[in-house]
Amino acid sequence: MATARTAASGRSDQGRGGNPPGERAQAPAGRRGTIDGLLATKEIVVACGPGGVGKTTTAAAAAVLAAVRHGSKVLVLTVDPAKRLADALGLDGIGNAEHRVPDEAFRAAGLKPRGQLWAAMLDTRESWDALIRRQAPDEQTRDEILANPLYQNISGRFVQSHDYIAMERLYEIHSESDYDLIVVDTPPTRNALDFLDAPERMADFFSSRLLRWLIVPYRSRLVNVATKPFYQVADRILGTEFLADISEFFVLFQSMYDGFVERSESVGRLLSDRRTTFIVISTLEAVPLREAEFFAEQLNARKLHLGAIVLNKVLPDYLRDSDGAAVAESMRERADDLADQMAPNLAALDPVLGDSDQIARVLTEVAGSFLNFQVVALREMEERSMLSVTPDVLATVPFFDTDIYDLAGLVRLGEQIWD
Amino acid sequence: MHALLDHRLVFVTGKGGVGKTTVASAFALFASLRGKRVLICEVDAKGDVADFYEAPATGFNEKEILPGLFAMTMDTEASLREYLKLQLRIPVVGRIGPLAKAFDFVATAAPGVREILTVGKLCYEVRERNYDLVVVDAPASGHIIGQLAAPQAINNLVKVGLIRSQTDWMLEILSDPSQTGLVAVCTPEEMPVNETIELAVRVREETTVEFSAVVVNRVLPELFGRQEEEVFDALTTVGPLAQLNGLVGGDTGPVLDAARLAVTMRRTRSTHLDHLRQSIDEAIPMLYLPYLFTRSHGLRTTRQVAASLGEELGY
Numbered sequence: 062m063a064t065a066r067t068a069a070s071g072r073s074d075q076g077r078g079g080n081p082p083g084e085r086a087q088a089p090a091g092r093r094g095t096i097d098g099l100l101a102t103k104e105i106v107v108a109c110g111p112g113g114v115g116k117t118t119t120a121a122a123a124a125v126l127a128a129v130r131h132g133s134k135v136l137v138l139t140v141d142p143a144k145r146l147a148d149a150l151g152l153d154g155i156g157n158a159e160h161r162v163p164d165e166a167f168r169a170a171g172l173k174p175r176g177q178l179w180a181a182m183l184d185t186r187e188s189w190d191a192l193i194r195r196q197a198p199d200e201q202t203r204d205e206i207l208a209n210p211l212y213q214n215i216s217g218r219f220v221q222s223h224d225y226i227a228m229e230r231l232y233e234i235h236s237e238s239d240y241d242l243i244v245v246d247t248p249p250t251r252n253a254l255d256f257l258d259a260p261e262r263m264a265d266f267f268s269s270r271l272l273r274w275l276i277v278p279y280r281s282r283l284v285n286v287a288t289k290p291f292y293q294v295a296d297r298i299l300g301t302e303f304l305a306d307i308s309e310f311f312v313l314f315q316s317m318y319d320g321f322v323e324r325s326e327s328v329g330r331l332l333s334d335r336r337t338t339f340i341v342i343s344t345l346e347a348v349p350l351r352e353a354e355f356f357a358e359q360l361n362a363r364k365l366h367l368g369a370i371v372l373n374k375v376l377p378d379y380l381r382d383s384d385g386a387a388v389a390e391s392m393r394e395r396a397d398d399l400a401d402q403m404a405p406n407l408a409a410l411d412p413v414l415g416d417s418d419q420i421a422r423v424l425t426e427v428a429g430s431f432l433n434f435q436v437v438a439l440r441e442m443e444e445r446s447m448l449s450v451t452p453d454v455l456a457t458v459p460f461f462d463t464d465i466y467d468l469a470g471l472v473r474l475g476e477q478i479w480d
Numbered sequence: 481m482h483a484l485l486d487h488r489l490v491f492v493t494g495k496g497g498v499g500k501t502t503v504a505s506a507f508a509l510f511a512s513l514r515g516k517r518v519l520i521c522e523v524d525a526k527g528d529v530a531d532f533y534e535a536p537a538t539g540f541n542e543k544e545i546l547p548g549l550f551a552m553t554m555d556t557e558a559s560l561r562e563y564l565k566l567q568l569r570i571p572v573v574g575r576i577g578p579l580a581k582a583f584d585f586v587a588t589a590a591p592g593v594r595e596i597l598t599v600g601k602l603c604y605e606v607r608e609r610n611y612d613l614v615v616v617d618a619p620a621s622g623h624i625i626g627q628l629a630a631p632q633a634i635n636n637l638v639k640v641g642l643i644r645s646q647t648d649w650m651l652e653i654l655s656d657p658s659q660t661g662l663v664a665v666c667t668p669e670e671m672p673v674n675e676t677i678e679l680a681v682r683v684r685e686e687t688t689v690e691f692s693a694v695v696v697n698r699v700l701p702e703l704f705g706r707q708e709e710e711v712f713d714a715l716t717t718v719g720p721l722a723q724l725n726g727l728v729g730g731d732t733g734p735v736l737d738a739a740r741l742a743v744t745m746r747r748t749r750s751t752h753l754d755h756l757r758q759s760i761d762e763a764i765p766m767l768y769l770p771y772l773f774t775r776s777h778g779l780r781t782t783r784q785v786a787a788s789l790g791e792e793l794g795y
Contacts, residue, residue: 064506065672069578111496111497112495112496112497112620113495113496113497113498113667113671113672114497144674145670150614154605177568187506190561206500210637211637277696342649344497346497347777348497348501348528348777349497377737377741379733379734379737379738380734380738382734384730384734385734385735385738387730388728388730388731388732388734388735389735390589391728391729391730392728392732392735395727395728399724399727399728402723403715403723403727404721404725406719406723407711407714407715407720410714410720411710411717411719413707414710414711414714416711419707419708419711420711420715422708423708423711423712423715424715426704426708426739427703427715427735427738427739428735430701430703430738430739430742431734431735431738431739433773434738434741434742434773435738436773436774436775437773440775440776460745464669464670464748466670
């Protein structure tokens with residue numbers, strides 16, 4: 062971890078505001094090594110990890126708590142919140158725009174925030190359009206690109222476009238607004254690393270030699286010897302007309318080339334800046350945990366700052382209790398005997414409860430259920446002890462037996478991660 | 481319900497983390513145990529499928545890993561090479577390097593090309609009748625639509641050329657509900673349920689593929705009937721609890737707490753299940769798989785899931 066930090070701070074000389082160059086951002090004394098510390102000192106927290114582990118909810122909880130506890134202006138940028146979570150953040154029907162979660166909403170949840178909470182959703186299509194509008198050299202190019210069927214396809218379907226635009230939007234907001242902290246949820250990707258590579262890949266894409274190959278004949282109708290075989294194959298597979306469509310699209314895009322590459326590089330720099338930290342979220346299920354572990358290793362390898370690992374939905378400690386197991390086994394074995402002895406007392410509460418067969422069934426089920434869950438709880442602990450990466454912060458969040466979908470719930474979850 | 485097994489091409493999708501690969505692996509295993517010659521193809525290329533059969537890693541060339549069960553991992557470049565060789569008779573052996581680069585570029589530039597090579601390979605195996613059933617461990621629900629809609633999208637974008645002529649027969653296979661189906665896997669939790677409902681709508685509106693079934697994975701057992709729950713509640717009151725502790729000679733608190741947790745979990749989840757059932761067309765079957773309290777995943781678990789799936793399919 063030390064290496065990652067040093068490398069990152071070396072690059073932060075161009076950073077605006079914040080700490081002077083060379084000086085490491087640190088949590089205040091007593092707060093080091095907590096997520097609290099990260100939220101108090103970093104400007105960007107990227108929540109990442111495999112799908113289905115509560116990434117969006119965790120990101121929202123961190124942002125809500127940061128707003129409640131610190132006097133800072135916090136933005137949570139979410140990708141695909143559950144409807145009720147979106148409602149709680151007032152995101153329903155808001156689209157791409159950032160908006161403030163009203164203080165009344167906090168008051169209704171019995172909270173008095175010291176700071177401000179803002180929320181925004183990532184709309185891929187809208188963000189792409191905004192990017193084109195910003196980067197296009199003139200109105201005509203802009204309109205032609207926006208109307209191009211290939212562009213519409215790319216912005217809507219091109220899988221990696223989500224990853225790129227999420228990071229691009231983050232950069233945009235970070236450089237142009239005055240949030241103290243931006244917590245960003247990452248889109249579900251095929252590969253958790255896609256969004257890290259997206260800026261670089263986008264730059265590669267636009268600086269590709271092949272791009273020039275495609276554009277040259279369209280412009281000059283001059284096909285040289287080197288590119289001829291490529292066109293022959295491409296023509297046969299795709300058809301000349303489609304190839305011309307592609308060319309046209311790229312000629313238009315070419316006009317934004319410099320801007321795009323520069324932008325992609327800036328986005329990449331922002332991610333490796335020391336003001337940015339990554340929180341990897343997982344559950345203790347084997348498959349997601351392996352993916353999270355791989356992700357954490359990759360962050361280290363890329364010298365990106367792994368701030369914390371958050372383990373969600375962890376079963377409660379009492380399930381691993383060995384005395385509990387002995388008690389459960391005894392309850393199961395002696396269910397009939399126990400039921401007979403307890404029947405009179407239960408019947409005294411209500412005659413309908415005094416059926417000893419029924420009591421025995423309940424005792425058997427209860428004991429069996431404990432032993433079942435113990436298998437899972439022990440497996441989880443084993444998985445945790447085998448974790449190959451050791452982040453500064455390893456937070457465990459217990460399983461909540463109800464869904465979290467309001468500000469109060471998010472605070473409750475946040476407190477678990479926080480302290 | 482049995483119809484699912486009579487399909488020739490089944491895409492299995494679902495939100496990340498719901499057990500999509502488990503279900504795809506189990507379904508393929510079950511079909512092979514019923515005597516079918518089955519190919520399971522992993523499109524996400526994480527190498528998980530091999531783990532679920534405890535088999536060595538798979539590649540683009542299909543390999544028989546269990547009797548009658550073949551596995552492969554999709555690789556769009558290898559698929560392109562095969563396509564060029566088989567369909568266009570373009571000899572590219574030894575020259576795939578620069579071509580692959582060119583391909584990579586065109587595929588990025590022209591959305592749908594990569595997807596169509598994936599879908600194309602799968603449809604090809606179906607058309608050639610190399611297998612009775614091709615099971616696809618498909619991309620997560622966020623990405624599957626793009627893949628299934630690719631032939632149509634290409635059809636709309638590309639007016640002439642070989643790719644265009646290739647999409648017609650693919651569309652024919654994909655659009656035939658007696659041949660091709662899509663299975664959505666979810667768990668009884670809020671987000672997976674919502675995503676499944678959304679997926680059902682998008683499959684209907686944006687693709688020509690039949691939405692065949694929903695598999696609900698990790699369904700918790702119901703511990704008590706209503707009367708039994710009253711007994712349980714009474715057991716946790718002060719008097720009976722003290723008696724129980726005395727009789728057992730230990731603290732039964734954690735054991736009873738665990739049961740309380742299990743009951744609450746099950747209850748929260750059944751609300752989501754009700755929502756799911758009400759929001760999905762009645763004609764679409766829902767198959768329920770129990771939560772497995774097992775130590776680890778592997779062939780043993782895959783067999784267990786296959787057996788449960790078989791029961792749910794009516795075998």
